Amino acid sequence: MAANEGTHKRPLEEDPIVSLADVLEENEELENEACAVLGGSDSDKCSYSNGYVKRQALYACNTCTPKGGQPAGICLACSYKCHEGHELFELYTKRNFRCDCGNSKFNDLQCKFFSEKEKTNYDNKYNDNFFGLYCTCKRPYPDPEDETPDEMIQCVVCEDWFHGRHLGTVLPENVEYQEMVCPSCMKRCSFLWAYATHVAVTKAADAGNCGSLTKVEDGIVDVCAIQENGDSHNQKTMACAMKCEETGAKHNEPSTSCKAEKKPEAASGDEASCSVKEEAAAENTGCKLQQLKKRDRVQRDSATYWPHNWRNKLCTCQSCMNLYKELEISFLLDEFDTVLAYENKGKNDEETHGERCDPLMTALSNMNRIQQVELIYEYNDLKSELKDYLKRFADEGKVVTSEDIQRFFEELQSKKRRRVDGMQYFCS
Structure with missing residues (x-):
């Protein structure tokens, strides 16, 4: 190309054409998002006195706590007044967090709202987000070296953000999902796979997603690992369907995935006895989880997408409550823990505040x-x-x-x- 060829621009051909309706719609969406995220937080008062806030907008200061030091998070008010002009990472919202501004992690900086704070907030949880890194790829967002268009999705459990292409499964199309659980959290909280098969937007047993299925508890590997290659994929899918039909007919139970079943005679007396006791316990206690485990217990190395109010379907028997506490995920039973609940509160507060303080x-x-x-x-x-x-x-x-x-x-x-x-x- 000649040196002067790129100097003459043809706006009608090169500039993207955007209608006013698109601009107004985008502007309204941005305003709603800002109200949703910031409306539930106080911009004039540090949240430290409120203790570990159930959910609030948080920031990390790369100027005061750069990578290599200790991670720290600050509230909305401190980001305005104490860290004005600093390089900040926007963390969206985090749960059960107490503002760190001015504590021992900040060396000589003092919080302008509270000069005396405890040295450490021991119950705060941190991840790479506090250093501006996200996803399994540990890259910044936006990433100047990544030209692939992709949206970032927050895991409801660990609250890290992930590229959609790094979640091990295709995002649901034309289906609204409310929350996502990342592959790592699904592995740590493997009991969720029992619910995913029946509750998740993208069912765990759907053959079209990706990856091979694995029995959660007995380690039996699925016989039909999905392959993305034409005839081979179709043949294996048909074989899976025939296998599933055979298995369902023999054992008179629902089967939504192809898996190699253990032969009853191969099980030892202790294993059989344990299985019978587990089923009996499920019937006696009314545990939803145990009842689901008797049916389809498959898992993938992928994320899962969940609809609105899916948390209401989680079992609340004492055994499951102990499990949630052990895994530190009891917040899943709190209806006000969801980002949606926080956003709705922010919108309502903003509307009330706007009426009260109309300029x-x-x-x-x-x-x-x-x-x-x-x-x-x-x-x-x-x-x-x-x-x-x-x-x-x-x-x-x-x-x-x-x-x-x-x-x-x-x-x-x-x-x-x-x-x-x-x-x-x-x-x-």
Whole structure:
């Protein structure tokens, strides 16, 4: 290419065309997201006095606590007042966290809200996010070296963020999911696979996802590892279906995946006795988990996607409650732990706060009657004129240019001059 060929730009061909409707929609989404994330946190008061807050917006300061040091998190108010001008990592929200600003991790920096804080918040949990690294690839976001378009999804258990392509499964299409559990957390909390087969948006036994299935407890490997290669894939899928049908007919129980079953006669007396006792215990205690385990107990090395209110289906018997406590995931039973609950609270608080602190009403309260009438007139005039002017572009799907905006204000100013020039003043 010649050196001067790239200097002449053809905007109609190279610039992306975006309609006003798209711009307005995107702007509304950004405003809603900001209200959702920040609305539930106080921007004027450090959250330290509230202890370990159930959920709040958090930041990490790369200026004060860079990689190689101790991880630390600060609340929204401290990010504004104590770390103004610093390089901050936005962590979205974290659960059960107490603000670290000004404690022993920050050397000489003191919190401007609370000068005296405990040296360490021992119950805080940290991960690589506090150093600006995310996912299994441990890369920053946005990543200047990664040109692959991909969305980041937060795991509801560990609260790390993951690239969609690194979760071991395809994101559900045309299906709304509320929460995601990453592969590592699914492995640590393997009992969730019993629920995933029946509750998750993408069922654990769906043959079309990816990876081979594995029995959770007895270690039997699935006979049909899924392969992405035409005829071989189809043949194996058909063989799996035939195998499943055979297995279901022989044992008179539902089978949603292909797996090599153990022969009853191969089991030892102790194993058989243990199995009978487990089934009897499930019937007697009414444990949902044990009942599900009797049916399909498969797992993958992948993430799972869950619908709204899936947590309500988790068993709450004493045995399961002890299991949640041991795995430190009792928060799954708290309906207000979800990000959705936090976002809804933020939106509601923002709406209430907005009504209480409307800037127009505040300005009007400090004006005399003549000024109030003039301001209201000007405000309504601008609002009405701008709405009608932009609506024409939105209806026609046209792009609003800077010249269009300039023309609007020139016309508005012209109308204002005509209105003022036409006024007559009389002395009584």
